[in-house]
Amino acid sequence: MSDHERRARLGVRHALAPAFRAGSPESVTRAMTVLHATEPATVYLSCWARTGxxxxxxxxxxxxxxxxxxxxxxxxxxxxxxxxxxxxxxxxxxxxxxxxxxxxxxxxxxxxxxxxxxxxxxxxxxxxxxxxxxxxxxxxxxxxxxxxxxxxxxxxxxxxxxxxxxxxxxxxxxxxxxxxxxxxxxxxxxxxxxxxxxxxxLTEVPAVGGAAEGYREIVRRWLYTFGPGTEDDLVWWLGATRSVVRTAFRELGAVAVSLDGGATGWLLPDDLDEVPDPGPWAALLPVLDPTVMGWQRRDFYLGPHREQLFDNRGNAGTTAWVDGRAVGSWVQDETGVVRVRLLESVPAAARRLLNAEAARLTAWLGGFRVPSLYKSPAMRPEPAPAPGPTP
Structure with missing residues (x-):
C-alpha cells in the first residue's frame, strides 16, 4: 500500500475531508477509536476539525x-x-x-x-x-x-x-x-x-472480559482507523508488548501488506480495498490530536517536519494538513485570530483551503485564545526582525 493511499485513508477514515466529516462527538470518537484528552481543549478541537x-x-x-x-x-x-x-x-x-x-x-x-x-x-x-x-x-x-x-x-x-x-x-x-x-x-x-x-x-456498568479479548477489540478498531500500521506502531500506541500485538493480529486474521520504504503493515482481512477518493482537503488539528499521534513511524505524513511539529518529549503541537500531509502548524495572535504557519510551499488552492479552515476556527473560537502546555518549535513566537541600520 502506497503512502498516497495511506494519506487518502486519513481524509476518509479520520473524517477530515469535507465529504467524509462526522455528525456528532460520538461519531468522531468512533472514527478515531479514542480521542486524546491530556489537554481538555483537544477533545473539543478534535471534534470541531471533523465536523461541519x-x-x-x-x-x-x-x-x-x-x-x-x-x-x-x-x-x-x-x-x-x-x-x-x-x-x-x-x-x-x-x-x-x-x-x-x-x-x-x-x-x-x-x-x-x-x-x-x-x-x-x-x-x-x-x-x-x-x-x-x-x-x-x-x-x-x-x-x-x-x-x-x-x-x-x-x-x-x-x-x-x-x-x-x-x-x-x-x-x-x-x-x-x-x-x-x-x-x-x-x-x-x-x-x-x-x-x-x-x-x-454509569447507571449500567458493562461487564469486563479478559485481557486478550480486550486487546483484540482495541487492535481491531485501531486497524480500521489507522491501518495499515506496523507492529512497532501498535506496540507503541498500546503501550503493550509484541506478544500482545502478535496474538491480536493472529486472532483477527490480520493481513500483511508492504509499505513504501519496505516496512510491513497490517490490515483487517476485509479492509484491503482502496478507499474512495477524498478529494482536496485541508485541516487544522490541535495539540496531541489522535491523527498525528496515531503511529510511531510517521514519515508518510510528516515528511521532514518531525522536529518542528513535536516537542523534545514526543508531544505533537498544532498541525496544518493538506491532503494527508502535515505541512505546518497554526497559532493564534493577540486577538485570537488563527494564523497558519507553513513549513513548506503549497499550491495556491491548498493555501485557500487552509485559510478557509483558519477563518472557520477563528469564528468558532470567537476570540478565545486556547491555552496549551505543549508547544512545538513551529508554534513558538517568531523572532522579531533585526533592527535596521542606525540613521
Whole structure:
C-alpha cells in the first residue's frame, strides 16, 4: 500500500475531508477509536476539525450529559475519551496494565517516603477510604474535598511525575475504573473534575472480559482507523508488548501488506480495498490530536517536519494538513485570530483551503485564545526582525 493511499485513508477514515466529516462527538470518537484528552481543549478541537459544525455544548452533552463518551486513563498512561461500548475492552487490557504498573511504583514510593512499612497495605487502605468518601456523593467530590475527607492521603510527600500521594491514589483508582473524572468544574479548556464512583456515573456498568479479548477489540478498531500500521506502531500506541500485538493480529486474521520504504503493515482481512477518493482537503488539528499521534513511524505524513511539529518529549503541537500531509502548524495572535504557519510551499488552492479552515476556527473560537502546555518549535513566537541600520 502506497503512502498516497495511506494519506487518502486519513481524509476518509479520520473524517477530515469535507465529504467524509462526522455528525456528532460520538461519531468522531468512533472514527478515531479514542480521542486524546491530556489537554481538555483537544477533545473539543478534535471534534470541531471533523465536523461541519459542532458546539461546545454538544461535546459537553456527550461527556457529561448522556455520558456516551467517558474519560479513561489507558494506553501509555495517557488520558483518553473512550466510546462507552469500548470501555470493557480498555478496562480489561490497557487500563489494567497501567494500573498494575502504577500500583507497583506507588507501593515502593510509599515505603521510601515513610508513609508505611508495607506499601501495598497503604494503597489498599487509601483506596478503601477514598471509595468510602465517594459512596455517599453521587455528584462526586473535587480532589481537594477528597483530600479533606481522607487524611491518609492528605500528605505532602511527592512521588513519580510530581504527583502527590492523593493524586497518585486518584490516578490509580481511575485506571482501575473504580472512579471516573466526572463533571468538570471549570471551562471546556481546562480540567477540574469532580471524581465520581463509576457505578454512580454509569447507571449500567458493562461487564469486563479478559485481557486478550480486550486487546483484540482495541487492535481491531485501531486497524480500521489507522491501518495499515506496523507492529512497532501498535506496540507503541498500546503501550503493550509484541506478544500482545502478535496474538491480536493472529486472532483477527490480520493481513500483511508492504509499505513504501519496505516496512510491513497490517490490515483487517476485509479492509484491503482502496478507499474512495477524498478529494482536496485541508485541516487544522490541535495539540496531541489522535491523527498525528496515531503511529510511531510517521514519515508518510510528516515528511521532514518531525522536529518542528513535536516537542523534545514526543508531544505533537498544532498541525496544518493538506491532503494527508502535515505541512505546518497554526497559532493564534493577540486577538485570537488563527494564523497558519507553513513549513513548506503549497499550491495556491491548498493555501485557500487552509485559510478557509483558519477563518472557520477563528469564528468558532470567537476570540478565545486556547491555552496549551505543549508547544512545538513551529508554534513558538517568531523572532522579531533585526533592527535596521542606525540613521
Amino acid at each position: 459544525s459542532i458546539t461546545i455544548a454538544a461535546v459537553d452533552r456527550a461527556l457529561y450529559g448522556d455520558r456516551t463518551l467517558v474519560k479513561q486513563l489507558a494506553m501509555r498512561r495517557t488520558l483518553f475519551v473512550v466510546p462507552r461500548d469500548l470501555l470493557p475492552a480498555v478496562w480489561s487490557s490497557a487500563s489494567a496494565r497501567v494500573a498494575g504498573t502504577e500500583r507497583a511504583r506507588m507501593a515502593k514510593d510509599a515505603v521510601l517516603a515513610g508513609l508505611a512499612e508495607d506499601g501495598h497495605d497503604w494503597i489498599d487502605r487509601a483506596r478503601a477510604e477514598v471509595l468510602a468518601a465517594l459512596a455517599d456523593a453521587p455528584d462526586g467530590r473535587s480532589a481537594l474535598e477528597i483530600r479533606q475527607a481522607v487524611p491518609l492521603i492528605d500528605v505532602t510527600a511527592v512521588g513519580a511525575g510530581g504527583l502527590s500521594p492523593a493524586g497518585r491514589v486518584l490516578t490509580h483508582l481511575g485506571a482501575t475504573a473504580d472512579i471516573v473524572r466526572g463533571v468538570n468544574g471549570a471551562g471546556w479548556y481546562t480540567s477540574r473534575p469532580r471524581w465520581t464512583l463509576m457505578r454512580h456515573w
